[in-house]
Amino acid sequence: DKTQANILYYGLTPEAHLWADEIETMGLEGIRFRLHYRRESFSVRVPLIGHHSVQTALRATAVGIVEGLTWGEIIHGLQRSPTQLRLVAVRSSSGALILDDTYNASPESTLASLQILHEMKGRRIAVLGDMLELGPYEQSGHEKVGVRAAEVADVLVAVGELSKIIARAAREAGMKPEKIFWVPDTSQAIEVLKPLLKEGDIVLIKGSHGLRMDRIVNALEVIG
Incomplete structure (x- = not known):
C-alpha cells in the first residue's frame, strides 16, 4: 500500500x-x-x-x-545452478555422509539445515555448535533449534558453551538423554564422532564460523 x-x-x-x-x-x-x-x-x-x-x-x-x-x-x-548455497556433501572414512554447512549459523539457517537432514534417509546425526552474536535472541534462538533437533535427529552432538541450551531444549522436548552429547570444543566433538559414525549415517555439521566447525569435517572426511 x-x-x-x-x-x-x-x-x-x-x-x-x-x-x-x-x-x-x-x-x-x-x-x-x-x-x-x-x-x-x-x-x-x-x-x-x-x-x-x-x-x-x-x-x-x-x-x-x-x-x-x-x-x-x-x-x-x-x-544449471552451479552451487548449493554453501552446503557440501562429503563422505567420512566410516561411509557416513557428512552435510558440511559450517560456513556460519543463525537460528533460521540452522532450522533450514535441520529440515534438509529430516528429508534424508538413514540415521540422522546433528552436530550443532554455538550460534554467536544473537543478542537478545540468544536464548530463544538456541531453544528453537534444540526443539527441532529433537524432532529431526536420532543423535545430537552439541558443541560449545551456548550449545548447552540446544542440548537442554532437545532433552526437554523428549529426546532421550543417552542420544545427546555435549562437548566444549571441536576436538572433543571429533573424539565423540569417530567411533560413533557408521555407514548409512547422515551427519549435519553446522555452527557459527568462530567455532571452526570445519575442523570436524576435515578430521572425518575421506581425502582422495
Whole structure:
C-alpha cells in the first residue's frame, strides 16, 4: 500500500502471482516441482537441496520474469545452478555422509539445515555448535533449534558453551538423554564422532564460523 513499485508475489499457493506445488525432494539429487505463472505451468528439477530451496528457485524465477527472460532461459538457468548455497556433501572414512554447512549459523539457517537432514534417509546425526552474536535472541534462538533437533535427529552432538541450551531444549522436548552429547570444543566433538559414525549415517555439521566447525569435517572426511 505504501510503494509505487510494481509488486510480484511468489509463494506456494495460487494466491501468489508466481507459485509452486507438487514439490518432491530427492535428497542430494535436488528437488522437483511444478511452477505456475499466469496461465502457464512447467515441471522443473533444480540441483538445490531441501524443500525450502523451492523459495530460492522462486525468487530467481521472479527476477527472470521481471527482467524479461524467456521461460527457456529461466528454466535452463535454474537447472544449471552451479552451487548449493554453501552446503557440501562429503563422505567420512566410516561411509557416513557428512552435510558440511559450517560456513556460519543463525537460528533460521540452522532450522533450514535441520529440515534438509529430516528429508534424508538413514540415521540422522546433528552436530550443532554455538550460534554467536544473537543478542537478545540468544536464548530463544538456541531453544528453537534444540526443539527441532529433537524432532529431526536420532543423535545430537552439541558443541560449545551456548550449545548447552540446544542440548537442554532437545532433552526437554523428549529426546532421550543417552542420544545427546555435549562437548566444549571441536576436538572433543571429533573424539565423540569417530567411533560413533557408521555407514548409512547422515551427519549435519553446522555452527557459527568462530567455532571452526570445519575442523570436524576435515578430521572425518575421506581425502582422495
